[in-house]
Amino acid sequence: MKISIEDKTIEKVHRVEHNRRLKLTPNSMGILRLQVAKHIGIERMDSFLFQFGWEMGVADGKELLKSDKSPEQLVIDGPIEHIASGHISGIDHRCDIEYYEDGSFKTLIGRGEWFDSYEVEQHTNYFGKSTVPVCYTLAGYSSGLMSTIFKKPLIAKEITCAAAGDDTCQWIVKPQEDWGDDVKQNAVDLLGRKPIVKELEYTYDSLLEQTKFITSLSNFQKKLTNEVVNGRTLKDVVKVAGKLIGMPLTIENLSMETIACSGISDEKIEKIREDMMEEVPEFLVKDQSEYIISSGEKVYVFEEYDRIVVPVIVQKQLLGYCTMIEKKRKEEGYDEEYLYLEHLASAAALILLSEKAVFESLGRLKGSYLDQVLSNEFSPAELVKRGKYIGVDFTQSYRVVAVNYKKQFKSLEDEFNFQEKLLDLSYQYYRRKGKQALTGFKDDKFIMLIFESYYIDNILDDYIKYIHEYLGCTSLQVGISSHMENIKDAIKGFDEACIALRLTVRKNRLSYDELGIVGLLINSNNMESIQLLAEKELKGLYVSKDEKKHELFETLYYFLGNGGNLKNTALDLSLSMSGLRHRVQRIEDILQKDLRDPEVSNSLLLIMKALIVLKDIKIS
Structure with missing residues (x-):
C-alpha cells in the first residue's frame, strides 16, 4: 500500500512575513553559530548544529505522537511545528509512504523546499558565501521529527542551498540505509560523529601516548649519545639499544654480514640473511655509487616476520644497514620503529665515521711506511723500529703481492677515487680478517705485503671476491713473491712479485715460485x-x-x-x-x-x- 501526501497550503496558511516567533532571535542563533565555530572549529559546526536540530525534532515529534492522529496527518502537522519555531517561514513538502500488507510501516521518501531559512541568513552574515549547503539545524530537525513519528531512522539531506548560490533550499528525506555510501556531508555522517568531549578525551589520550613515546625516544637518543661519546664500540651501542626497546636489532655491512646484533641468535641471523638473499636480492648493494639516498627506509615482508631497514650513511656513502625484526602484526605502519632505528643509525654513523677516520689515517700511515720499506731509504733497524709504532712485526715471514687492475676511467679524478676506495677496502678487509698487512701504490701497481701468508691462495681468493663485490667488475692480475724472512728482503720480494705479474698472460695469478729457472735467469x-x-x-x-x-x-x-x-x-x-x-x-x-x-x-x-x-x- 502506498500513500502520497502533497500539501502546498501550509506555506500560505502559516507563513509569517514580518514577525517570526523565535525563542531566540535569528541574530542570537547567528551568534551561537559563530561561537560554536570559534570553540570547536567550523569543520565540526555542522555536526553540532545537526544534532541540535535533531533533538528539537525528536521533542516535537514526541508531542505530536500524544495525539490520536494518523502518521500521514502528523507528517503534515510536523512542518507546521517547524514553521512555528521560526527557523523557516514556509515549506513545500511532498511525501510518499509505503506500508506492508499487515499495515506496518515499510519505507518513506520525501522531498521539499524550505523558505527563508534563518541559517542561510545568519551563515552568510558571519561567514560569507558557502561552497556547501549550510542548513544543518533544519536537516537535523526534519530527521529527528520523521524518525520519531515512524520509529525508524529517517535522514534528511539538503541538496541545494541559497547560501551556496542556489535559488532555493531543497531537501530529501529517506531511510538511513537507503543513503548507502553517500555519507559525505550528509546527516548519517554528522549524526554518527563522536561528541566533542569524547574526541577531546581521545585526543588527550593520544597526546599522552605521544608524550610518553617522545620521552622514551629522547631517553633512547641520550643513552646512545652517551655510549658514542664514551668511545663505546658498535656492538656495545647495539646491545644498549636492544635492551631499551626490547626488540631484535642488527647492524650489517653491504654484504649483509652482521657486524653487531642484540636479542637474536646466530642461527636466526643466518636464516634472515638467507631469506633476504632469496626473496630480495636487490637489497645487496655492490657499488656504493648505486645507492639512492631518497629511497630511504624500507619494510621487507616475510611469512613469519617483517624486517624494518634504515640505511647507515656516512659522508653520503652507504656503509651498512640498521634493521629491526618485528613479529607479524595486523596493524600497518612502523613510524615509531623507524624513529628508533634512525637514531640508532645516526649513532652507528658517528662510530663508523670515527673508525673511518682512524682507518684512513692509519691506512695512509701504513702506505707511507710500505713505501719506505721498498725504497731502501732507511736502515733495516730504523724500519723495524718505525714498524712497531703502527703494529707491524717483521719477525714473521711474508710475501709481497703486486696487483694490476684493468678498468676504464673517465678522468684522473675517477681513477684517484678508485684507488682511494681500493686502499680503504683492502685495509678494512685485512683488519676484519685479523691479518697483518701493508698496502699501498708503487710504480702504478697496487702492492700488498701480507704476513703469515702460507695459505696465500685462499687469502687472495677471498680478497679478490671481496673487491669484486664492492668495486664492480674489475679484472685483477696478481703477481706473488716467494716467502721473505726479514725486512731486508722486501725489495727482493717486490722485484719477484713484479716479475711474476709481468708473466700473468695465460692466467690472472702467478707466483714467482712457479717461474723456476726463468726467475733465476732474470x-x-x-x-x-x-x-x-x-x-x-x-x-x-x-x-x-x-x-x-x-x-x-x-x-x-x-x-x-x-x-x-x-x-x-x-x-x-x-x-x-x-x-x-x-x-x-x-x-x-x-x-x-x-x-x-x-x-x-x-x-x-x-x-x-x-x-x-x-x-x-x-x-x-
Missing part, C-alpha cells in the same frame, strides 16, 4: 746477454716491429705454453685449426727450427718469458 742481471740470445734464436720475430710479425711472436708464445697442443692454442688465440697450422709452419720456416723438439721449445719459451719481463713485450 735475476742474474744478464739483460744484455738475454737480448743477444733472443736476437739469435728468434731472429726476425724479435727485432721486427711489423704487426704481422708480432702476431707470429704471440702465436709462438701460446703454442709453446700449451706444449704444442694445437687445439688449446687455437682456443687461446680464437683461430681456426687451419689458420693456426699455417702460422706454425711459417714460424718454423723463419726460425729454421722444429718447434716439436722439446729442447728447442723449452729454450725458446724460456727466452720469450725473459723478454716479456725485461723488454716490456706485451702478450694480450
Whole structure:
C-alpha cells in the first residue's frame, strides 16, 4: 500500500512575513553559530548544529505522537511545528509512504523546499558565501521529527542551498540505509560523529601516548649519545639499544654480514640473511655509487616476520644497514620503529665515521711506511723500529703481492677515487680478517705485503671476491713473491712479485715460485746477454716491429705454453685449426727450427718469458 501526501497550503496558511516567533532571535542563533565555530572549529559546526536540530525534532515529534492522529496527518502537522519555531517561514513538502500488507510501516521518501531559512541568513552574515549547503539545524530537525513519528531512522539531506548560490533550499528525506555510501556531508555522517568531549578525551589520550613515546625516544637518543661519546664500540651501542626497546636489532655491512646484533641468535641471523638473499636480492648493494639516498627506509615482508631497514650513511656513502625484526602484526605502519632505528643509525654513523677516520689515517700511515720499506731509504733497524709504532712485526715471514687492475676511467679524478676506495677496502678487509698487512701504490701497481701468508691462495681468493663485490667488475692480475724472512728482503720480494705479474698472460695469478729457472735467469742481471740470445734464436720475430710479425711472436708464445697442443692454442688465440697450422709452419720456416723438439721449445719459451719481463713485450 502506498500513500502520497502533497500539501502546498501550509506555506500560505502559516507563513509569517514580518514577525517570526523565535525563542531566540535569528541574530542570537547567528551568534551561537559563530561561537560554536570559534570553540570547536567550523569543520565540526555542522555536526553540532545537526544534532541540535535533531533533538528539537525528536521533542516535537514526541508531542505530536500524544495525539490520536494518523502518521500521514502528523507528517503534515510536523512542518507546521517547524514553521512555528521560526527557523523557516514556509515549506513545500511532498511525501510518499509505503506500508506492508499487515499495515506496518515499510519505507518513506520525501522531498521539499524550505523558505527563508534563518541559517542561510545568519551563515552568510558571519561567514560569507558557502561552497556547501549550510542548513544543518533544519536537516537535523526534519530527521529527528520523521524518525520519531515512524520509529525508524529517517535522514534528511539538503541538496541545494541559497547560501551556496542556489535559488532555493531543497531537501530529501529517506531511510538511513537507503543513503548507502553517500555519507559525505550528509546527516548519517554528522549524526554518527563522536561528541566533542569524547574526541577531546581521545585526543588527550593520544597526546599522552605521544608524550610518553617522545620521552622514551629522547631517553633512547641520550643513552646512545652517551655510549658514542664514551668511545663505546658498535656492538656495545647495539646491545644498549636492544635492551631499551626490547626488540631484535642488527647492524650489517653491504654484504649483509652482521657486524653487531642484540636479542637474536646466530642461527636466526643466518636464516634472515638467507631469506633476504632469496626473496630480495636487490637489497645487496655492490657499488656504493648505486645507492639512492631518497629511497630511504624500507619494510621487507616475510611469512613469519617483517624486517624494518634504515640505511647507515656516512659522508653520503652507504656503509651498512640498521634493521629491526618485528613479529607479524595486523596493524600497518612502523613510524615509531623507524624513529628508533634512525637514531640508532645516526649513532652507528658517528662510530663508523670515527673508525673511518682512524682507518684512513692509519691506512695512509701504513702506505707511507710500505713505501719506505721498498725504497731502501732507511736502515733495516730504523724500519723495524718505525714498524712497531703502527703494529707491524717483521719477525714473521711474508710475501709481497703486486696487483694490476684493468678498468676504464673517465678522468684522473675517477681513477684517484678508485684507488682511494681500493686502499680503504683492502685495509678494512685485512683488519676484519685479523691479518697483518701493508698496502699501498708503487710504480702504478697496487702492492700488498701480507704476513703469515702460507695459505696465500685462499687469502687472495677471498680478497679478490671481496673487491669484486664492492668495486664492480674489475679484472685483477696478481703477481706473488716467494716467502721473505726479514725486512731486508722486501725489495727482493717486490722485484719477484713484479716479475711474476709481468708473466700473468695465460692466467690472472702467478707466483714467482712457479717461474723456476726463468726467475733465476732474470735475476742474474744478464739483460744484455738475454737480448743477444733472443736476437739469435728468434731472429726476425724479435727485432721486427711489423704487426704481422708480432702476431707470429704471440702465436709462438701460446703454442709453446700449451706444449704444442694445437687445439688449446687455437682456443687461446680464437683461430681456426687451419689458420693456426699455417702460422706454425711459417714460424718454423723463419726460425729454421722444429718447434716439436722439446729442447728447442723449452729454450725458446724460456727466452720469450725473459723478454716479456725485461723488454716490456706485451702478450694480450
